[in-house]
Amino acid sequence: MVVQRITLFKVSSADYVPTITAEYDKIPSAVKDGKHYVLSCKASETYEDKSSEGFNFAARMSFATLEDMNFYQDKCSAHQALKTVVIPLVAGRMTVYWEE
Template sequence: MAPKYIKRITLFKVPKEEDIDRLLAQYEVLRQTAVKDGKPYIISNEAGRTLNASEPRAQGYTICVQSTFASMEDVNYYDKECEAHKKLRALAGEVRTDFATMIFGSDLEPGKL
């Protein structure tokens, strides 16, 4: 049975407040401009500040993003071809420290992660 949706959680360590704001603003742009074959293809995308970034358990992560896709094909398009995501990645590369951490889940319905 194919998964209902692919959910991807991405965590960033962005130390400067102004850079956090810039990256979150770029996610707004991504939500408005990400298209595949001329149509929006991301089921949902939510990005925000972590609430406990200063706690040891948060390991310094300051931004958490949840993106939902209909298929792994759409995830691969997002990572390799999406122009809106390329712009976001360029900014993230400038402002983040360390690597972004990604976790994938499947067989999930929207809102049930």
């Protein structure tokens, strides 16, 4: 089973999209126990749609295990660095995850 994780953002200015995308581009190089552990990471601005409720950027990530996803969430230095840059640029965020 693979754990899929999606985070949606309300990016407050289109000018911030390249910065946020660049931060997500760094995530595949993150390591846990000396090894790369993020199976995939894709991030992009979304299409505008009335049902999006203002969420205009999405990041989808895949992990081999829930333990890996929890490590990313709580202990990964690359994720902590990403949050330092991204959180001030967004007006809201929401994350969901599931096993596939």
